[in-house]
Amino acid sequence: MKSNQPLWRISVVTTGEAEDAVSELLVSVAGAAAVSYFDLESQTSRVSVFLERGKFSPTTARAEVAAGLQRIHSFGLDTGAATVEIGRVKREDWAESWKRHFQPINIKVRGAVSKPAARRGAASFVRSLLVKPSWSKRRRARNQAVVILDPGLSFGTGQHPTTAFCLHEIVRLAEPGVPRSFLDIGTGSGILAIAAAKLEYAPVEAVDFDPECVRVAGANARRNRVQHRIKLARVDVASLALRPVHQFDLVCANLISTLLIAERRRIVSQLKPGGTLVLAGILAEEFSQVVRAYADFKLHLQFNLTENEWCSGAFCVV
Numbered sequence: 001m002k003s004n005q006p007l008w009r010i011s012v013v014t015t016g017e018a019e020d021a022v023s024e025l026l027v028s029v030a031g032a033a034a035v036s037y038f039d040l041e042s043q044t045s046r047v048s049v050f051l052e053r054g055k056f057s058p059t060t061a062r063a064e065v066a067a068g069l070q071r072i073h074s075f076g077l078d079t080g081a082a083t084v085e086i087g088r089v090k091r092e093d094w095a096e097s098w099k100r101h102f103q104p105i106n107i108k109v110r111g112a113v114s115k116p117a118a119r120r121g122a123a124s125f126v127r128s129l130l131v132k133p134s135w136s137k138r139r140r141a142r143n144q145a146v147v148i149l150d151p152g153l154s155f156g157t158g159q160h161p162t163t164a165f166c167l168h169e170i171v172r173l174a175e176p177g178v179p180r181s182f183l184d185i186g187t188g189s190g191i192l193a194i195a196a197a198k199l200e201y202a203p204v205e206a207v208d209f210d211p212e213c214v215r216v217a218g219a220n221a222r223r224n225r226v227q228h229r230i231k232l233a234r235v236d237v238a239s240l241a242l243r244p245v246h247q248f249d250l251v252c253a254n255l256i257s258t259l260l261i262a263e264r265r266r267i268v269s270q271l272k273p274g275g276t277l278v279l280a281g282i283l284a285e286e287f288s289q290v291v292r293a294y295a296d297f298k299l300h301l302q303f304n305l306t307e308n309e310w311c312s313g314a315f316c317v318v
Contacts, residue, residue, distance in 0.1 A: 006088040008051040010061055015080040017283065017309040018072055019045040019160075020256065022079070025068040029061060036160075043308070044080060050089075058086045104132035105164065109172045127171045129195055145198035148224055149191055161307035162280035166192050166252045169278045169314055173250055174199040180249040183207075183270050185237055186281075190217025190230070192252050197226035201250070207235035240266040247272040253279055257286040261293045268297045273317060276302075280312035287311040 010030060014022045022045075023034040030049040037046050062084055069082045107129045128144040140146045170192060173180065182196040187206035197204045208214050214234045221227040237259060251271050253260060260267065260279055271277050277299060282290055284306050291301050294315060304313035 005052075006090050008056050008058075009048055009085075009087060009089045010051070010065065011046055011048040011085040012065065012069070013044055013046050013081055013083040013085075014069075015078050015309070016043065016045050018077045018079045018082075019047060020281070021072045021075075021077055022047045022069070025065065025072065029064045029068065062086055104130060104136050104138045105167070106130050107164075107168055107171045109168070127174050127199070129167065129171045129199065131167065131191070131195070145195070147191065147194050147198055149189060149194070149220060161305075161310045162254055162282075162312050163191065165305055165307075165312035166254055166278055166280050167195055169252070169276070170195050170199060170201075170250065173276060174201065176200070181246070181272070183248040183251045185240075185251065185253040185267065185270070186255045187217050187232070188213050188254070190220045190232070192254070193217065193230045193232075194221055194224050194226055196250075197221075197229040198224070202229065203231065203246070204229055205231045205233070205246075205248070207233050207237075207240075209234065209236045237263045237266065240270060242266060242269050244270055247275070249275045251275065251277050253277070254281045257282045257290050260290055264293050264297065268294070268299065271317075275316070277315040278312065279315065280310075282311050282313075284309055284311040287313070 010026060012022050012026065019036055023036060026034045026047060026049045030051055032049045032051055034047055034049050036048070065084050069079055069084075073079050073082075109127045128141055129147065130138065130140050130144050131147045131149060132138050133150045134148050170182070179200065179202050182193070182201040182204045184190075184193040184196070184204075184206035187193055187208045190206060193204050193206035206217060208217065211234050214232055218227065218232050221230050221232070237253075237255065240263070242265065248270055249272050251267065253267050260282065268277065277294075279290060279294070287304065287306075291313070298317055299315040300317070302314045302316055304311055
């Protein structure tokens with residue numbers, strides 16, 4: 001297919017609460033990766049997929065999406081207006097529209113160095129990360145790590161509150177000269193693993209059950225020139241080792257709450273004694289259930305953040 005031919009776009013306007021469920025629905029209907037944009041002013045999320053298929057039936061797709069939205073609503077999620085839009089867009093129009101929505105993300109955390117570093121005379125320092133799309137002309141600050149990540153056919157660009165929380169924790173726990181290991185469970189676009197590699201975590205590993213996510217994460221790692229520092233693998237969280245060969249100082253699991261609870265033993269097994277576990281992707285109303293489930297493993301909630309309908313937390317061993 002020629003690169004100048006238009007794309008089919010299927011979009012659903014929904015709530016932040018139902019964003020992930022709608023994304024999964026569109027992926028299943030279209031067989032293509034979904035992208036989303038949350039509008040702070042209207043408090044709505046637009047989830048879209050873009051297709052290049054020559055054979056495409058808008059009528060069939062609309063019916064399948066409508067039926068799926070009804071199922072999501074029946075599960076108790078507020079889907080909001082659930083407006084379905086299907087049409088053709090020029091490739092350049094599609095690309096330019098995302099440029100308006102995705103702005104650079106700047107994360108800075110000031111912290112004290114570890115005791116060994118303090119004995120060497122080191123003072124406090126600023127940890128800093130810039131995540132930006134390739135078209136942004138934003139310049140990085142001095143000693144700031146930079147991740148280049150474009151929206152489109154990728155999963156996660158740092159705009160979602162749960163991803164942003166994970167990025168903040170990766171920045172907060174990074175320290176020059178103190179190597180820490182990192183595991184990303186449910187890597188999606190690979191943004192967390194790439195950020196960790198840029199901030200000198202080592203080793204860095206990332207897993208996802210979706211082979212498309214693994215492929216996209218690998219491409220993004222290569223674009224950021226850290227592919228040799230990240231070990232990517234297609235792994236189901238339900239098959240994580242209960243007695244792994246390697247454990248990690250920081251583990252991020254950005255998954256739905258039911259999966260976090262069901263596989264908590266396997267997730268906790270990946271964490272080093274004294275390490276930090278970040279759990280994200282949790283609806284605020286379900287967060288207390290997750291906290292109770294992980295308390296069984298003597299994991300204490302250090303702090304949490306609720307934004308829109310989402311809640312994320314950082315845990316450590318009591």
